[in-house]
Amino acid sequence: MGSAKYVGMDVHKDTISIAVMNSAGKLIMESIIETKAITILQFIQGLQGDVYVTFEEGTWAAWLYDLLKPHVTKVVVCNPRKNALLKQGSKSDQIDAKKLTDLLRLGSLSAVYHGEQGLRTLKELSRSYLTISKDLGRVMNRLKALYRSWAIPCAGTQVYAPRHRAEWLAKITEAGVRRRAELYYEQLDALRSLHKQAKKELLSEGRKHSATKLLRQIPGIGPLRATQLVALMQTPHRFRTKRQLWNYSGLGLETHDSAQYCFVEGQLRRSKKPQQLRGLNDNHNHDLKNIFKGAAMQASTSAGPLRDFYEALLAKGRRPTMARLTLARKIAAITLIVWKKGASFDAKHLKQAA
Numbered sequence: 001m002g003s004a005k006y007v008g009m010d011v012h013k014d015t016i017s018i019a020v021m022n023s024a025g026k027l028i029m030e031s032i033i034e035t036k037a038i039t040i041l042q043f044i045q046g047l048q049g050d051v052y053v054t055f056e057e058g059t060w061a062a063w064l065y066d067l068l069k070p071h072v073t074k075v076v077v078c079n080p081r082k083n084a085l086l087k088q089g090s091k092s093d094q095i096d097a098k099k100l101t102d103l104l105r106l107g108s109l110s111a112v113y114h115g116e117q118g119l120r121t122l123k124e125l126s127r128s129y130l131t132i133s134k135d136l137g138r139v140m141n142r143l144k145a146l147y148r149s150w151a152i153p154c155a156g157t158q159v160y161a162p163r164h165r166a167e168w169l170a171k172i173t174e175a176g177v178r179r180r181a182e183l184y185y186e187q188l189d190a191l192r193s194l195h196k197q198a199k200k201e202l203l204s205e206g207r208k209h210s211a212t213k214l215l216r217q218i219p220g221i222g223p224l225r226a227t228q229l230v231a232l233m234q235t236p237h238r239f240r241t242k243r244q245l246w247n248y249s250g251l252g253l254e255t256h257d258s259a260q261y262c263f264v265e266g267q268l269r270r271s272k273k274p275q276q277l278r279g280l281n282d283n284h285n286h287d288l289k290n291i292f293k294g295a296a297m298q299a300s301t302s303a304g305p306l307r308d309f310y311e312a313l314l315a316k317g318r319r320p321t322m323a324r325l326t327l328a329r330k331i332a333a334i335t336l337i338v339w340k341k342g343a344s345f346d347a348k349h350l351k352q353a354a
Contacts, residue, residue, distance in 0.1 A: 004022070005020055005021070007053045008020075008054055008096075010055070010100065011035065011058065015034060016033050017096070018031045018032070019097040021105055025105060027101075032093075040067065044068065044071050045071065051071075053068055061112070065114045078100070081283060083109070122227070123232075128198050135191055139188050140188065142184055199224070202224070202227055212230055214343075214344070215335060220331060221335070225295055236335075236336050245336055246333075249292055250280055250282075251284075251325070252280065256276045259273070295331050306327060309327065
C-alpha cells in the first residue's frame, strides 16, 4: 500500500483537472491535461505502483472507464449525488479533484456500476428504446394539452388515430393552432415508426442472451421486460441480497429510528418503540422500478401463482396499492433467484423469495 497512488479527476469537455495523493494523504502532483485518450494514458502510465482512479458519473464516464480500466489497479466511477463534501466551501476544478482523491483514499465514495462490456450493444439499444418511448409520451401529452387549451374534450386514444385525424383537426377553428397540431401529428408519426424499429432491434439483440429466456418464465415479465432487465441490471451478482436490488429499484423502505436502546433494572435492552416508516427510497433507477411495477400489475390480473399470492394479501386486509408493491418486491426477489441460479421459474420460488 506504500506505493499506492490515488488519482482524482474532474472531467470536462476540453480539460481534466487531476490530483494525485499517496497512501499517507500527501498531495504529490496536480495537473491539467487535455481530454484526449492519448494524453490521459500518457499521464497514467507515468505513475508507478498501484494506481486507483476516480471520477464522477457523467457524459464521459463510460468512455473514460473503458479507456482506463486495463491500465490501472481500480477505477471507481462515483455517484455525484452522494458527494456532499464537494458542495462545501470554495469550489473549482482543482479543489474538486483533490476532494475526490481524498474521498477515494478514505474509501468514502459510492460507486456507480460499470461493467459487462459484452452487454454494451444491448444497453445502448435499451437506452434508445426508453428515450424514444419517453419522447413519444411527451408528444402525445402535448397534443391533448393543445385540444384541452381550446376546451375540446379529448379523452381516450382516438385523438391519436390516423383515421380520425381529419375529424379532430376540423374541431380546431384557429388556423395557427391547427397547423401546430398538424406538426405534432407529423412528429408523432415519425416517433411511432422509430419506436417500432427500436423495439424490434432491442428484442432481436435480447434473444442473443440466455438470461432473457430465464426471466421470461416469470409471470408478468414478457420478452420486452426481460430484455430491459438484462440491459439495466447487466448481472445479478452485483446485488448480494434482494434488499440491495429493492433499494436500486426504488422498492426499498426507508425507516427512521432513534433511541433504540434503554436500561431496564441495570440491563441494556432494545426499546419496543416501532420503527417509523418514511416511504420508499428516492435515489433509484426509475426505469427498473417501472418494469417491476408493470410486471406486478400484469401478474395481479393474470392467472397463476403470483395472482394467488396477490389475492391472499388482499384477503388479509392489505390495500390493493400496498399489495401490488409487495408483489413487485416479490417479483424482484424472484428475478434475482432465477437469474443467479440459472433455473426455471417454479412456484417454490415464492417461498424462497420471502
